Amino acid sequence: MTFNSEQIIQEIRQEFEHMLDYVTNEAAYLATADQMERGLFTQLLKLGWRLLLLFFTLRSQQSSRETFTTPEGISLPYHRDTKRDYVSIFGKLPIWRPYFYKTGMGSACPLDAALSLGEDSYSDMLRELSTYLGVNGVYHKVCDILERFLGLRLSSRVVQAQILTDAVDVGAYYEQKPAPPVAAEAAVLVIQADGKGVPLIVEAETPPPLRLGKGQKRGHKKEAIVTTAYTIAPTPRTPEAVLASYYKLSTATEKRGIDHPAPQNKHVWATLDGKDTALERLVQHIRTREGSHIQQRVALCDGCEALQTRIASYFPDYVQILDFIHANEYLWDVATVLLGEDDQKRLPWMIQHTRQLLAEEKTCAIIAEFRDLAAQSTTKACQREQLTKTANYFERNLPYMDYAAYLAHGWPIASGVIEGACRHFVKDRCELSGMRWSLQGADCLLRLRAVAENDDWEAYHTYRKRQRHERLYNQPYPQLASAELLALTPETLAIAA
Numbered sequence: 001m002t003f004n005s006e007q008i009i010q011e012i013r014q015e016f017e018h019m020l021d022y023v024t025n026e027a028a029y030l031a032t033a034d035q036m037e038r039g040l041f042t043q044l045l046k047l048g049w050r051l052l053l054l055f056f057t058l059r060s061q062q063s064s065r066e067t068f069t070t071p072e073g074i075s076l077p078y079h080r081d082t083k084r085d086y087v088s089i090f091g092k093l094p095i096w097r098p099y100f101y102k103t104g105m106g107s108a109c110p111l112d113a114a115l116s117l118g119e120d121s122y123s124d125m126l127r128e129l130s131t132y133l134g135v136n137g138v139y140h141k142v143c144d145i146l147e148r149f150l151g152l153r154l155s156s157r158v159v160q161a162q163i164l165t166d167a168v169d170v171g172a173y174y175e176q177k178p179a180p181p182v183a184a185e186a187a188v189l190v191i192q193a194d195g196k197g198v199p200l201i202v203e204a205e206t207p208p209p210l211r212l213g214k215g216q217k218r219g220h221k222k223e224a225i226v227t228t229a230y231t232i233a234p235t236p237r238t239p240e241a242v243l244a245s246y247y248k249l250s251t252a253t254e255k256r257g258i259d260h261p262a263p264q265n266k267h268v269w270a271t272l273d274g275k276d277t278a279l280e281r282l283v284q285h286i287r288t289r290e291g292s293h294i295q296q297r298v299a300l301c302d303g304c305e306a307l308q309t310r311i312a313s314y315f316p317d318y319v320q321i322l323d324f325i326h327a328n329e330y331l332w333d334v335a336t337v338l339l340g341e342d343d344q345k346r347l348p349w350m351i352q353h354t355r356q357l358l359a360e361e362k363t364c365a366i367i368a369e370f371r372d373l374a375a376q377s378t379t380k381a382c383q384r385e386q387l388t389k390t391a392n393y394f395e396r397n398l399p400y401m402d403y404a405a406y407l408a409h410g411w412p413i414a415s416g417v418i419e420g421a422c423r424h425f426v427k428d429r430c431e432l433s434g435m436r437w438s439l440q441g442a443d444c445l446l447r448l449r450a451v452a453e454n455d456d457w458e459a460y461h462t463y464r465k466r467q468r469h470e471r472l473y474n475q476p477y478p479q480l481a482s483a484e485l486l487a488l489t490p491e492t493l494a495i496a497a
Contacts, residue, residue, distance in 0.1 A: 003057045008053060009054065012047065015043070015046060015047050016047065045091070045150065046090075048089075049090040057096075060095070063097065068108055070106070074102075075102075076102050076105060077101070079100060085121040087121050088126055113472075114478060116465065116469045119472065122158075127162045128166075130146060131448060132457065133145060134160075140156050166464060167444035168464075170451060172467070173459075173463045177456075180264070180289065185293055186232050186264045187295040188295070189229070189289065189290075189294045189297045189298070190232055190297075190300065191299050192300045192301070193275075193282070195422075196226060196427055197222065197223055198272065198430045198437060198442050199435060200222050200437055201437065225274065226269070226270045227269050227278050227282045228266060229267045229289070231294070232412065233410075235260060235261055235410045236407065236410040239355060240355075242324075242358055243358065266454070268425060269285070270446040270450060272439060272443050273443075275307060279310055280314070283315070296319075296411065297319065298406075298411050298412065299311050299315055299321065300321050302323045302326045303327075320399075320400050321400055322401050324358075327393075331350060334353075334386055334390050335349050353366060357403065358404060363394055363401050370388075371388070425449060425450075429449065
C-alpha cells in the first residue's frame with residue numbers, strides 16, 4: 001500500500017483547520033490553560049504524524065524507479081515498492097520505498113541511504129530522547145515517561161539495546177575531538193582518579209539459591225575507575241582561610257568568601273576495565289591539552305596506594321596531592337574515639353589539629369603525638385587502634401601532604417570534583433535499590449553518561465549518525481540544510497534575499 005500525497009495534504013489542512021477551531025470556538029472561552037495546552041499538544045502530535053507521513057510519501061514519489069547501480073557497479077532493476085516501519089516521536093509510520101533486486105546479484109533500497117535510516121525502526125530523535133532519559137534514570141521509568149507524554153510504548157529492553165548500540169562510537173568520538181581552545185584554558189592542569197563499585201550480575205553455571213544464607217549477596221561489585229581532567233586558575237590561600245571556610249568560622253580576622261575559580265573544560269570518564277586502562281586513556285586525553293599555556297600540573301588522589309603508585313608512574317611530572325578532606329576524616333575519627341561525638345571539646349580539638357595539618361611541616365608533630373598517646377597505658381584498645389591507624393596513614397602519605405606549599409601555589413587540595421563524579425556519575429545511577437548490571441550494559445551506560453556529563457550530547461550524536469551512515473551505506477552522510485534554514489518562512493526568506 002502506498003499513499004496519495006494530495007490526499008494527505010488535504011487531511012493536514014483539515015487537521016489544521018480543526019486546531020484553529022479548537023482555540024477559537026465558544027468552548028475555548030471556558031477552557032483552562034492546562035486543558036488547552038494538553039489538547040493542543042495531542043493534536044500537534046497527530047499533525048506531526050501526518051506531516052512526516054507526507055514527507056516520506058513525497059520522497060518516495062520523487063525517487064527514481066529506473067535501474068539502480070550500486071557503488072560496486074552492479075545494476076539492479078526495479079522490483080517493487082516495499083515497506084519498512086519508522087517509529088518517531090509522533091508515533092509509528094510506514095515508509096514505502098522502491099526496492100531493486102536481481103536474482104544472485106543482491107538488492108538495494110537507495111531511499112534508505114538518502115534518508116539515512118538506521119538498522120532498526122526507531123528514529124534518531126526518539127532514540128536520543130530515550131537514551132538521554134536512560135542514562136539519567138531507570139529504564140522502566142523512561143518507558144513510562146514516553147508512554148505518558150507521547151503515547152509511545154517501548155520496552156525496557158528496547159531502551160537498553162539503544163544504549164548498547166549508541167555507545168559504540170563514544171571512544172572514537174573522543175579520539176577525534178580537538179582539544180579545548182587555549183584561550184578557554186587556565187594555567188593549572190589538574191587530574192583526579194577514584195574508584196566506585198558497580199553491582200554486577202553473577203553469571204554462574206548453577207542457578208542461584210532461592211533463599212540466601214547469612215552474609216550472602218546476589219551479585220558482586222566491580223570497581224569503576226572514574227577520572228577527571230580540567231584546568232583551573234591558581235588561587236593562593238592561607239591555612240587560616242581554609243580553616244575558616246571548612247569549619248564555617250566567622251571572625252573579624254579571618255577572611256571568608258574567597259572567590260574560587262571554576263574548573264575549565266572538565267572532562268569525566270569511567271571504565272570497568274581497571275586502573276591501568278583508565279589512566280592510559282587519561283594520558284591520551286591530557287596529551288591533547290598540553291602546551292605552553294599549562295604552567296603547573298597537579299594530581300589529586302584519596303590515598304588509595306594502588307592508584308597513587310600508578311599515577312606516579314603514568315604522570316611523573318605531576319605534583320601528587322593527598323585529598324585534604326580524606327586526610328581530615330582521619331582526624332575526625334581520632335577526635336571521636338578520644339572525646340566522643342557529643343563532647344564540646346571535639347570541635348576545638350579538630351580546629352587545632354587541622355591547623356597543624358595545613359601548616360608547614362606540622363604533620364610530623366601530629367604523627368608523633370598520636371604515637372605517644374597510643375603508647376600510654378591509660379589509652380583504651382579502640383583508641384590505640386585508631387591512633388595507630390591514622391599515624392600510619394599520615395606517615396605513608398607525608399610526601400603528598402605539604403598543604404602549606406600547595407596553598408601558597410594556589411593549587412586545589414580537595415578532590416571534590418572526582419568525589420562528586422563518583423557519587424553522581426556512578427553511584428546515583430548504578431547503585432539504586434536492587435540494581436544489577438551486566439559488564440557490557442554498565443560500561444555502555446557509563447560511556448553515554450560521560451558524553452552527557454561532558455556536555456557533548458548533541459556533538460556526539462551528530463558524529464554517531466555520520467559514522468553509522470558510512471558503515472551501513474558505504475557513502476558520505478547526506479549534506480542537509482541546517483535546522484535554522486529549514487525553519488525559515490517564505491517571508492523571512494524574501495527579507496533575506
